[in-house]
Amino acid sequence: MQSRLAKLLTAVATATILIAVPAQAQQSCTGAPGHVQSPVEIDRSQNCGAATPAITISYGYADGQMQFRDKNLNGVVDNHDDVSFVPDQLSDPHIMYGTTKYELTEVHYHFDAEHKFQGQAAAPAEAHFVHKDASGDTVVLGVLIDGVGVPASDAHDHPLNGVPDTLGASWSIGSVNLAGMLPAGKASFRYSGSLTSSPYTPVHWVVFNDHAEATASTIAQVKAPFGAAGNNRGRQNVAPRIHPGNP
């Protein structure tokens, strides 16, 4: 028989958290193409404003599969490979992007971060929360991750701790705290870009202004098989139209 505390903890662990990420509006940037290749360096001063869709994130805890993915299927660790979490759909992790539902299909990691804010050092890691709607249209939430001694939350350490250095490995994981992986502040910058690996198809990017945290030694351990260069695409030399989304 479950104790009251155990029941309470279960209730907390399974609760889905709704997080509003509303947007502001206007569209006055000129000279930049509507859709660019990603990742990019984001210049906060180049806000266009925008009529961007409101976003509500609906994340709880999820069980699923971790993978050290050999994306090229070539048996060699290279910068196209990644470490990913694929949630089962029982907890229905998703976002509403405007009035359209986009399911969370995976969370994967890049070392070092791909996006960067002008005037700030590049973060040592970035998590990409990939969402797709019924038509295959893609929204990715980008979370820059700082490496610290003791992170405010173990949400990223939980899936990253003990990742084997065996390319192609996969393993089950429980109770991944998806909401806890997001930064505390939900202000974001949005632009129309692309996937940062093949097939480089269009993506609605939402890059959070604030960073999340993970243990620095854990980041270093997961990055190690990729070598010093890590698994990231270089920043593309085109300034996007950037739109703010502030809570």
Ligand SMILES: [Zn+2]
């Ligand atoms: Zn990515």
